[in-house]
Amino acid sequence: MRVMIIGSGGREFSIGRVLKNDPEVSNLYFAPGNGATTMLGENIAIKDYEELAQFAVDNAIDLTIVGPEGPLTDGVVDIFKAKGLVIFGPSKAAAQLEGSKVYMKNFLAKYNIPTARYIETAHIGDAFKFIDSLSAPIVVKADGLCGGKGVIIAASHDEAKVAVSEMLSGKSFGDAGLRVIVEEFLDGYELSMFALCDGKDFILLPAAQDHKRLLDGDEGPNTGGMGAYAPTPLVDDLIYEKVKDRIVRPTLLGMQEEGAPFEGVLFIGIMIVNGEPITLEFNVRFGDPECEILMPLLKTPASELFYKAATKQLDTLNVEFYEQFAVGVVMASHNYPFDNSIPAEIVVDAIHHDEIAQNTHIAYAGVIEEEGKLYASGGRVLVCVGLGDSIKQARDRAYMLCGQVHFAGKKLRTDIAYQALR
Ligand code: AMP
Ligand code: GLY
Numbered sequence: 001m002r003v004m005i006i007g008s009g010g011r012e013f014s015i016g017r018v019l020k021n022d023p024e025v026s027n028l029y030f031a032p033g034n035g036a037t038t039m040l041g042e043n044i045a046i047k048d049y050e051e052l053a054q055f056a057v058d059n060a061i062d063l064t065i066v067g068p069e070g071p072l073t074d075g076v077v078d079i080f081k082a083k084g085l086v087i088f089g090p091s092k093a094a095a096q097l098e099g100s101k102v103y104m105k106n107f108l109a110k111y112n113i114p115t116a117r118y119i120e121t122a123h124i125g126d127a128f129k130f131i132d133s134l135s136a137p138i139v140v141k142a143d144g145l146c147g148g149k150g151v152i153i154a155a156s157h158d159e160a161k162v163a164v165s166e167m168l169s170g171k172s173f174g175d176a177g178l179r180v181i182v183e184e185f186l187d188g189y190e191l192s193m194f195a196l197c198d199g200k201d202f203i204l205l206p207a208a209q210d211h212k213r214l215l216d217g218d219e220g221p222n223t224g225g226m227g228a229y230a231p232t233p234l235v236d237d238l239i240y241e242k243v244k245d246r247i248v249r250p251t252l253l254g255m256q257e258e259g260a261p262f263e264g265v266l267f268i269g270i271m272i273v274n275g276e277p278i279t280l281e282f283n284v285r286f287g288d289p290e291c292e293i294l295m296p297l298l299k300t301p302a303s304e305l306f307y308k309a310a311t312k313q314l315d316t317l318n319v320e321f322y323e324q325f326a327v328g329v330v331m332a333s334h335n336y337p338f339d340n341s342i343p344a345e346i347v348v349d350a351i352h353h354d355e356i357a358q359n360t361h362i363a364y365a366g367v368i369e370e371e372g373k374l375y376a377s378g379g380r381v382l383v384c385v386g387l388g389d390s391i392k393q394a395r396d397r398a399y400m401l402c403g404q405v406h407f408a409g410k411k412l413r414t415d416i417a418y419q420a421l422r
Contacts, residue, residue, distance in 0.1 A: 001303050002060055004029040004044070006052075006076065007067025008037075010330075010365035010383045011288035014295040015065060016040040017363065018302040025303050029061070035374055036364030049076045053083045062086060063307050069145065069285050072264070073099035088310035090284045093260035098267075098284040101150075102143045102179050108279055111254035113247055115279045116271075118183035127164045130182050131157055137185040142167050144176025149222070153185065186280070188273035189234060189419065192290045195248045195268065196305065199261035201314040202248055203305075204240060206231035206297060206321060208290040209419060214337065216415045223337045224380060227416030228290045229327040229391060230297065234272070234419065243270065243277050251282075263310070292363040292383045293326035327394040328383045329402050329416050333366065333376055334409025340378035343368065344408035351404055359387045359394075360401040376407040391420045 001024050005012045013036060019025045020040045028041030031052055037043060046052045049071065056064055064080055066072055066089035075092035089095075096103040108115040116139070119130040131138055138160040142150035150173055154160035160182065167177030192210050195202040208230035214220035247268055255262040267283035267290075286294075298305065299320040308317045333341035346367065351357040366379040376382075384405060386398030395417045402412060 001025050001062045001307070002027040002029075003303065004031060004056055004061045004064045005033075005067060006031050006064065006071055008032050008034045009067065009288050010363040010380065011286050011291040012067040013037055013040070013365065014292040014363040014383075015067065015286075015302065017361070018295045018298060022301050022303045024301060029059070034364060035367040035369035035377070038369065049074065049079045052076075053080045053085060056080065056085050057083055063088065063303070063310060065089070065306055066264070067285060069095070069098050069283060072284055073145065077264075086307070086310050088264060088306050090262055090264040091260060094255055094262045094264070095284045096260075097255075097262070097282040099145060100143055101141050101181050101281070104282050105181055107254060107258070111250045113250050113254075113279055114277065116183040116186050118181050120179065120181050122168065122179045124165060124168055127168070127180060127182050128161055131160045131164070134182075134184055136160070139183045139185050140164055140167065141181040141183070142173045142177035143179040143181070144173070146173045146176050149173075150176060151222075186271040186273050186278055188271045188278075190280070191232065191235060191270045191272060192228070192287045193243055193268045193270055194286060194290070194294065195266040196309045196314070197252060197262050197264060197266050198309050198312045198314040199256070199263045200252065200312065202252060202266070203309075203314060203317070203319045204244060204248065205294050207235040207240070208232060208287070208293060209234070209417070210287060210290055211413060211416055214413075216413050221337060223332070225287065225289050225330065226332070226413045227327070227329045227383075228287070228293050229325065229394070229417040229420060230290070230293050231325065232420055233391070239272065239275070239277055243268065247277065247279055288365075289328045289330055289363075289380075289383045292385055293328040296361070296385060296387060297321045297324060297326050324387050324389060325391045325394040326385060326387050327391065327398040327417050328363070328385045329398045329412055330380050330383050331402065331405060331407075332380045332411045333378045334411060336379055336411060341376070341409055343375040343377050346374045346376055346381070346405065346407045349404040349406070351401070356397055356400050360397050361385050362401070362405070376410070381407065381410070391417050395421070
């Protein structure tokens with residue numbers, strides 16, 4: 001099978017890594033890939049989606065997997081399908097579940113899927129009135145894609161009103177903020193759940209926890225995610241069943257009804273409040289760094305899983321996972337999440353303990369390659385992944401690998417998986 005992966009992060013590297021070890025996969029392409037994906041396959045520097053689809057036709061690509069939300073909300077899946085290609089991801093219409101928070105919230109309300117109480121509006125007066133009806137903290141969200149920065153947890157009513165005014169005036173996020181959501185704050189613990197969907201059937205992956213804040217103890221600014229682990233013991237069978245019954249099934253049926261059947265990864269941001277799963281948000285792709293820890297837990301060949309999901313055959317698949325835990329620790333550049341950093345050479349010391357070497361690996365993200373050397377090029381640079389029979393063992397191995405990785409300005413959290421270990 002010839003497979004192409006669209007994207008350039010650690011998420012795409014980790015999908016490529018399992019496909020590279022999959023005997024069914026003969027060729028692997030990344031569009032555009034990063035400085036390390038060339039260890040796994042070939043990087044393709046085509047930006048235009050029509051041209052990329054033509055490349056897939058010309059090179060007899062059997063399956064394309066889309067990593068990030070940008071190409072999905074731009075409609076890359078529709079463009080590929082129009083050429084008769086097999087591609088895993090939602091159509092442009094279905095990708096609105098992530099592309100527009102207003103669309104998502106109204107969808108959740110229409111199909112009675114549990115979510116925080118909210119108002120969706122472009123009018124400052126309505127927003128202020130709803131703010132006054134809530135108790136602080138209050139959550140304010142811009143409608144459109146804001147690179148993960150469009151959510152404000154306001155500590156007071158005044159702060160919420162300032163956030164709304166700045167969004168609606170276009171000051172904070174331009175057009176993406178011209179409609180806003182104001183919603184009640186949910187107090188609980190947060191999970192990332194992923195359902196691989198083929199429009200009709202789905203497979204729910206082991207639940208993960210991300211660590212969105214930059215600093216230990218969940219302090220500091222929000223980031224794309226500083227580390228993750230799975231499966232989390234914070235979820236029992238009952239919660240999995242509730243998520244399937246109350247969130248995933250009604251979403252698949254609802255999207256069919258909307259004329260936009262959902263194919264691809266439904267990423268459900270969940271808050272567990274008093275044992276009940278409440279939907280915080282949907283994304284239409286794998287989480288990053290969650291993907292980096294879920295891929296190595298997959299026992300079923302990834303080629304089979306993604307191909308069947310992309311060809312409406314999930315009902316014929318009995319998916320298996322290793323009975324292990326995975327912990328991923330993100331190493332970011334000095335100025336993350338605010339600014340780029342100057343490139344810094346990455347040096348990975350040799351690992352002499354077989355047990356560590358065999359149960360750890362690196363998923364590379366923000367890296368460039370020059371003359372055989374890898375350089376951290378800013379943002380989240382790489383993820384050190386550890387596997388083990390317990391979360392603690394997996395965590396210890398991940399951190400042992402972190403100790404072997406060096407680049408100037410490297411930044412990491414030291415408490416990944418703390419909620420599972422306390
Ligand atoms: P979102 O992009 O909607 O996932 O929001 C980003 C982050 O803000 C989430 O991962 C949560 O940690 C937090 N958040 C969003 N909505 C709420 C809410 N209603 N209550 C509490 N925290 C929230
Ligand atoms: N790690 C969360 C995300 O990918 O949005």
